[in-house]
Amino acid sequence: MTNSRTMRVLQAAAGMVVLAAGWQILSYVFPHYLFPPVPEIISRTIEVLITGSLLVDVLLTAGRIFGGLFGAFILGSILALVIGQSKTAENFIAPVLTFFQGIPALSWVVFAIIWFHGIEFRVLFIMVMTTLPAFTFQILDAFRSMSKDLFEMTMAFRPSRWTLFRFLIVPTIVPGILTAWKVNLGNAARVVVVAELVGATGGVGYQLLRQQQLFDMAGAMAWTLQLVLFVLVVQQTINAIENWALRYRAVSERAM
């Protein structure tokens, strides 16, 4: 087990090393304002992380991502439970969510700028609207995959609705919720940058816009890497939570 994990880490690291090496070679061929050397990118990335005034922008973006995801998660959970309980509610709500799913993130950005004044509310609105359908449908799928056998077994004890929710529904939908968070995290990280790029005065997206105006490729890479690092850290945290929450699952010794 440990050996296979070490091998996986080594393979992932090897891939990144090859990518960095390729970039470094390009930096020898092209001017540095197009392909800055890897050490310069790393040094600029570290600079953002250790400079308080710059780190604030990273934290601001992280806060916006979490705020949007939490908002969409809460709203999506409520909608999923309502849809799950009533066919009429499904007929009414599901087409609207499907319609929302078809609207590009950039359109939501434009709508938000036209409709709202406050920057934070604009970003929150954009984040919620772009991730809400996916959260709702993923949680609904998890809810619907609930075992009929386990439902009947639990109902035989005559639980209250709250007890049923706590003992059966929550554990049933937890894997779906974790998957929804993982999927929507990447989506939210991309959308937040677009939202900040167009209508914010702070955050990673705003900083990317500044680097573009300064024609600073190393800076653009450094700010991009902040977002990538953030997503990686949160993904790993969700993976750790998943491993703990789903520890009851049997694991085959034979790899696929």
Add this chain to the structure above:
Amino acid sequence: MLKQNNSMSDPVIRFKDVSKRFRRRDGRGDFVAVDRLSFEIGKGEIVAVLGKTGCGKSTMFNIVAGLIEPSSGEARVIGHDPFREFAFFRGKIGIVFQNDRLMPWRSALDNVRLGLQILDTDAGQANETARQWLMRLGLSGHENDYPHALSGGMRQRVSIARAFAVDPEILLCDEPFSSLDEMTARDLRAEFVRLVRQNNKTAVFITHQINEAMEIGDRVLVFHHPARIAYETRLDAATTEDARRKVHEDIMRVLSVEQAPT
């Protein structure tokens, strides 16, 4: 062999002309699963219900459990309607299903505690009761194991412990040992009967195996399809081997003339 009509003054379970129809998915009218079924089961009785697969045994089981409502007729359990007075039966009915139906995210101990937690039993007491039941069923040392780490027989023991732990008045068992090997099933059958008698429970035991029905039941009800009683007999320790053989032959004859479910 004794062909009997048990009339009792205060039955624990009473069915009077109960029918259950389901709408066919293909729209070709209704499918009758239970047809004017009438019987009574007294306190402390173990009644084995025998019939071919698809004869409506499980439908009858679900009506007693309050999971489905009869289309017509009257079903009463402890004098109450099990479907409409659903909450009345909190802690009064324990069920052992055909498959163990253990929650995979709960350990063996937590699975046994489930019913007690739903009944708001004090946590310490629930823990102690669950441990005792696991011990009585030979699962000491497996309290913290998840279901995937247990064998089929062990998982079914956990589900039996879960049913007994809430100290129900009635135990309903739907072919609980049918997926186990014969040796394990025999051990568990003996254990089950001992526990039912020791704790003075009323039990309905559904099976499609004649030997199992005769081994477990004080009374054996043989169902036709759709479910109604085609044959009924009482067995006890005094029933001779010859009489048992005769009962076996009679049941075989009844089952062999039965129409196949449509």
